[in-house]
Amino acid sequence: MSLKTNLHSLSEKVEKLNPVEALGFLSDLFPRKVVFSTSLGQEDQVITQLIADNDLSIHIFSLDTGRLFPETLDLIARTESKYNRKIQVLYPEKASLENLIATIGINGFYDSVENRKSCCHVRKVETLKRALAGNSIWVTGLRSEQSANRSSMRKIEWDEANHIIKFNPLLDWSYDQLISYIQENKILYNPLHDKGFISIGCAPCTRAISAGEDARAGRWWWEESKKECGLHAK
Template structure:
């Protein structure tokens, strides 16, 4: 029986559970086949805390694109130290990066949406596909409030591109709810958040946002797009 077959029943089950309970349920149902991709954002830091404090057998990994903020890299170390755990770091293929830079230039992603998406694919999408291969559940920190593109998502979805079930445990959490949880549980977070950076990705592609701007406005701010890199394409 394929993973996709019982998606509806699985969705009904997790909807009745708290994020921690749902993570535990899925890790029991799919032993050794549940992975969590963290970009070290505030949502992801909440999920890391849930996994660590509940000692859940969920493999945590992150993608180092080679263009991350120093603050993001420092947060990896602080997170590992606090929770006495190791986050698996994946890197893009060296030859693919060299070929990309030879073709579009070191900052060629500013020149066109096509170039930017090519950069995202090499540095993020391809390493993600490697990390997800052979697993059954992909846990993410997506929240419906983050963007219009994410508002129609469900907690349990089928990701056709990666042939995997995607689980978004914090999908219905509000921003205020998330911040309160972080403060209550003393969860380490990126100091850039205190400087107006809401959604943090690669340093050349991320800026702080102003009051009233969409949470994703600081990502690829020079272009008009859905503000997605291809990891969560719909």
Template sequence: MKNLHELATRLDSLSASDGLALVADLFPEKVTFSSSLGQEDQVITALIATQSLPIQVFSLDTGRLFPETLELLARTEGRYRLKIQLYYPSTDSVESLVAKNGINGFYESVENRKSCCYVRKVEPLKRALAGKYVWITGLRAEQSANRTEMKRVEWDEANQIIKYNPLLDWTYKQLLDYIQKEKIPYNPLHDKGFISIGCAPCTRAVLPGEDARAGRWWWEESKKECGLHSR
């Protein structure tokens, strides 16, 4: 690829399945996929596994995940016969954070919550992306207002990496239909109104009329992002 624009033009014309195959071919051993085990990510994992693509799949175990999420991770590895590499927060950083803000200090201020997200998510993510050229995500434009401006292929300045969002233009209905058709394993919490699932203390079910991200950090008025996808 000569430049990002050329890559974006090629990927914009391809399906998610073909796009994943293309980046795996163009950047051998330099493509990685971050899965939170959400519905979008489960679809991408299935597309990678069924094509036997040489794309690393990893997840961030924050230490505060729902038991259902961890159980799904095990089921997914068994179903697709792949290894999902786990990245954990630094023990020293977690101990310092809790000593300073308390075990649930993230409820007290946006600053505290972002500090927790940084220690448990952002810093481990940076380790996971180190040395890679392409970062695949399960972001969809329909998920929230601040994701509608995202592009299928972007340059992530914070992590100095190409970000590829193969499902960006998928609708929620399209996502659910594909999961049902392909019998893709998913988190049972989705059937209880949890559309976007993160850490257990920071996630609740979505109420009627709310967008998909409303259940994340519901006590805040700010944009519902943790820092992983800052633009």
């Protein structure tokens, strides 16, 4: 039976469980086939804590695009030290990256949405595909509140691009609920969050947002788009 065929029954079971119970259930059901992709955002730091403190058999990895904030890279080291757990860091393929830069230039992503998506594809999407290959469950830190594009997502979904089941354990969490959990559990987070950077990606593509702006407004602020890089395309 294919993974996609199991989707409905899995969804029914997972919807009744809290995030820790659901993560444990899936890691037992798919041993060594459940992976978590962290971008070190606040949601992801919560999930890392849930995995580490409950000693769940879920592999954690992160994508280093080569353009991340120093604060993000420092947070990887601090998180590994706190939980005594390694985070696998993956990088873009050298040849693909060199070809991208030769084609659009070092900052060519500012010139058009097409160029930006090409950059995201090489630095993130291709790397993610390598990380997910051969696995059954992809855990993410997506919340429906983050953007209109994510409001229709479900906790358990089929990701056609990567042929894997995607699990979003914090999908129905509010931002206030997230912050309260971080404070109560003393979870490490990126200091840029305290400076108005709510959604943090690559340094050239992220700015702080003003009061009342959408959480994703600081990502690729110079363009009008769905504010997605292609990792979570619908």
